[in-house]
Structures are given as C-alpha cells and as structure tokens.
Amino acid sequence: MKLQQLRYLVEVAKQGLNVSEAAEKLHTSQPGISKQIRLLEDELGIQVFIRNGKRVVAVSEPGKEVLRIAERILREAQNLKRVGDEFSREAEGSLTVATTHTQARYALPDTIAEFVRRYPKVRLSIKQGSPTQICEMVVAGEADLAVATEGIALYKDLAMLPCYEWNRSIVVPVGHPLLDLERTITLADIASYPIVTYDFAFAGRSKINKAFSDAGLTPNVVLTAIDTDVIKTYVTLGLGIGIIATMSYEAERDTKLRAIDASHLFDSSTTKIGLRKDAYLRGFAYTFIELFAPHLTRKAVEAALLAHEPDDDE
Numbered sequence: 227m228k229l230q231q232l233r234y235l236v237e238v239a240k241q242g243l244n245v246s247e248a249a250e251k252l253h254t255s256q257p258g259i260s261k262q263i264r265l266l267e268d269e270l271g272i273q274v275f276i277r278n279g280k281r282v283v284a285v286s287e288p289g290k291e292v293l294r295i296a297e298r299i300l301r302e303a304q305n306l307k308r309v310g311d312e313f314s315r316e317a318e319g320s321l322t323v324a325t326t327h328t329q330a331r332y333a334l335p336d337t338i339a340e341f342v343r344r345y346p347k348v349r350l351s352i353k354q355g356s357p358t359q360i361c362e363m364v365v366a367g368e369a370d371l372a373v374a375t376e377g378i379a380l381y382k383d384l385a386m387l388p389c390y391e392w393n394r395s396i397v398v399p400v401g402h403p404l405l406d407l408e409r410t411i412t413l414a415d416i417a418s419y420p421i422v423t424y425d426f427a428f429a430g431r432s433k434i435n436k437a438f439s440d441a442g443l444t445p446n447v448v449l450t451a452i453d454t455d456v457i458k459t460y461v462t463l464g465l466g467i468g469i470i471a472t473m474s475y476e477a478e479r480d481t482k483l484r485a486i487d488a489s490h491l492f493d494s495s496t497t498k499i500g501l502r503k504d505a506y507l508r509g510f511a512y513t514f515i516e517l518f519a520p521h522l523t524r525k526a527v528e529a530a531l532l533a534h535e536p537d538d539d540e
Contacts, residue, residue, distance in 0.1 A: 229303055231266040232296040234259045235274060239293050240366070243275070243282040301367060301504060319508055320349040324360035324369035327453045329497065332473045334373065337518040345510050356425075356452065364500055370511055372500035373518070376432070384500040385531055389519035391496050393489035394434070395475055397461050397468040404467065405484055413441045413491055420448040420466030422457050434469055437492045458483060503531060 233252065238259065241247040249256040260280075267274050274289035275282045285293065321341075325334065330352055342350060353360065353369055357377030363369040365383050372378060378386045396416060398404050404415060417438065424431045431450075438445045448466050451457050454474040461468040462482045475485040499515060499522070501507070512524040 227266065227269055228262075229300065231262045232300055234262050235266065235296050236293060236300060238263065238275070238282065239285060243284070245282060298504070301502070304367065304506075318347045319510070320351065321508070321511055321514060322351040322353060322363075322369040323371055323373060323514070324353045324355065324363040325373040326357060326360065326375075327354055327455075328471055328474060329373045329375075330354055331454065332471070333497065334518065337514065340517055341510075341514050344513065348510050361500055364502055367502075370501075370505070370507070371515070373497065374500065375495050375497050378498050378500035381500070383502055383504075385503050385533075387499040387501065387515075387519070387522055387527065387530055389497045389499055389522065391494045392471055392473060393494045394469055394492050395472040396486040396488050397458060397470055397475055397480070397483045398486065399462060399464060400482055400484055402467070402484070404486060410490065411486055411488065413438060413443055416467065416469070416488075416491075417443045417445050419446070421445050421469060422449045422451070422460050422466045423447060423469040424454075424457070425450045425452050433493045433495055501527075501531065505531070 234248065237248040237252055238245055241251060245256050245259055249259050252259070263274065270292065272288045272292070273286050274292050276284040276286050276289075323334070334352070338350065338352070341348075353363060355363070357372075357374045358380075360369065360372045360374055361377050361381050361384060364372045365381055372384070373389075378384055396404065396411065404411060404419075407415065423434060426432070426435075434445075446466075449457075449460055451460075454470050457468045457470055458474075458480060460466070468483075469488070472485070472487070472489070475483070477485075499519065507527070509524075512527060515522050515527055516524070
C-alpha cells in the first residue's frame with residue numbers, strides 16, 4: 227500500500243468519480259490511476275469503486291470506510307511533514323486563510339499586514355467564498371483556517387473559536403429622510419424603504435431576518451449581495467437603504483453615504499475561526515490567529531482543539 231494510491235483514491239472521489247478529471251488534477255494519466263486503484267483493491271481484498279464497464283459509477287459500502295480512513299491517513303501524513311517543517315524551517319512555509327469578502331476587506335487587513343511583516347518568507351494566501359465554501363476548503367485541507375460569521379458550526383470536523391462580536395448600521399445617501407429623524411431609528415422605519423443587504427448565507431443575515439420576523443414586519447429586500455462594496459454602490463445609486471456590518475462603513479471613503487447605528491435593533495453576531503480538529507498548526511499559524519483575536523493565544527487554541535479531539539470510536 228502506497229500513499230500515492232490513497233491520493234488517487236481520494237481524488238477520484240473528490241472529482242465526482244471522474245477518473246479523467248482526477249488524473250488532470252494530479253498531473254498523471256487516467257490508465258495509471260485506474261491501475262493503481264485496482265492494485266490497492268486487490269491488496270485490500272475489496273472493491274472500493276463500483277464500475278460499469280470501465281466507468282466508475284459509485285462507491286461501495288466498504289469503499290466508503292476505506293475512503294474515510296484514506297483521507298485521515300493523508301491528513302496525518304501532511305501533519306508529519308508540517309512537524310518536520312516546524313523545526314527545520316520555523317519561519318518558512320505557507321498559510322492559507324479562507325474567508326468571506328467582508329472579513330477580507332474590513333477585518334483582516336491589519337492582521338495580514340503585521341503577519342507579512344513578521345513572516346516575509348511565509349507564502350500567505352487568502353481565498354474568498356461563501357461561508358459554506360470556505361468551511362469546505364478547510365475540511366478538504368485546501369485551507370488552514372476559516373474566518374466567518376456563519377456556517378462553521380455546521381461542520382463536525384471543525385473546531386470553532388469565537389473572535390469578536392459586531393453589529394449593523396443602516397447606510398443611506400446624503401440627504402436621506404432617515405437622517406432627519408429626531409428619535410432613535412426603528413425596524414418599522416427601515417421596513418418602509420426598499421432594502422439592499424447581504425445574501426442570506428452571509429454576514430449574519432439570519433439575525434436581520436429574525437429581527438423583522440419577531441417584530442411582525444416584512445422587509446422589502448430589493449437586492450442582496452455577497453459583497454459589502456456592492457451594497458454600498460447600489461445604495462449610493464438610490465436603489466434603497468443598506469443594512470451592513472458597522473465595520474464596513476468608512477466615513478473617509480464613503481463620502482456619498484451616511485451611517486445610522488442599528489445595533490439596538492439586531493442581535494449581535496460573532497466572527498469565528500474554524501480549524502480542523504485534527505490539524506497540526508505551524509507556529510506562524512498560531513501567531514496569525516492571535517494577531518486577529520488577541521485572546522486566542524496558542525495555549526487557548528491548543529486547549530480548544532484538545533477539547534474537540536474526537537474519540538477513537540467516533
């Protein structure tokens with residue numbers, strides 16, 4: 227049994243049982259992958275993949291268990307390499323952070339700038355996506371950590387570390403009637419205008435929906451976006467008023483907009499970091515986490531991962 231055979235096995239499953247795509251992804255030949263998988267099946271004495279002629283059509287029941295173990299072995303092999311790197315190349319390597327647009331644009335820049343200053347030889351990569359997409363990147367080993375508000379708790383393979391709480395503001399064009407209110411803004415005030423806000427999967431949108439629902443109001447959401455800058459653009463154009471994360475309003479840049487605090491109207495949201503429970507983190511990864519959330523020291527992160535460590539029979 228070879229690690230390469232396990233890589234072939236896992237990649238075929240990841241590519242929807244398409245051997246050709248797996249071969250392209252791994253820069254090898256389709257016949258070579260098929261041959262190595264059959265050799266592995268012969269060694270194990272089971273059929274991992276069910277075939278119709280030469281085409282792979284399904285994963286067998288024992289094959290599902292083999293794939294689960296193969297994925298774990300490959301992750302542990304990667305962890306072994308990271309242990310070696312940690313001691314031979316302490317300040318070199320790579321770190322991939324998966325996050326949403328709002329976090330990448332407004333919450334992470336200072337952390338990234340300081341991290342790059344401290345670790346100039348570490349290749350830092352920022353991947354953006356929806357909360358579901360970025361969590362799946364971490365689960366699949368394509369990213370080291372996820373930074374998001376939504377989604378992390380839905381993945382049993384991820385440990386969730388709370389970072390900071392935030393709330394929302396209403397953004398309106400300069401001269402908008404809501405700016406003339408001589409009282410605190412209400413949900414009814416907001417609901418009387420067309421609304422531009424986040425797509426449901428992003429940035430605490432569920433908290434927005436819940437607030438209106440609890441108040442018996444139906445907001446007129448005319449546009450949703452995954453990108454706060456898109457929301458602000460269409461508010462500037464007069465499409466509606468915006469509900470955005472307060473940190474996303476920058477007075478010095480958003481000169482055509484004004485912000486109204488709405489933290490009293492919505493439950494606060496918590497940005498979190500998601501890590502694989504079985505991950506081995508390089509020292510600089512702990513530094514990145516602590517730069518972003520100072521209370522998440524290496525000791526605190528290790529304790530959290532230990533608390534989430536799966537039992538052998540899980």
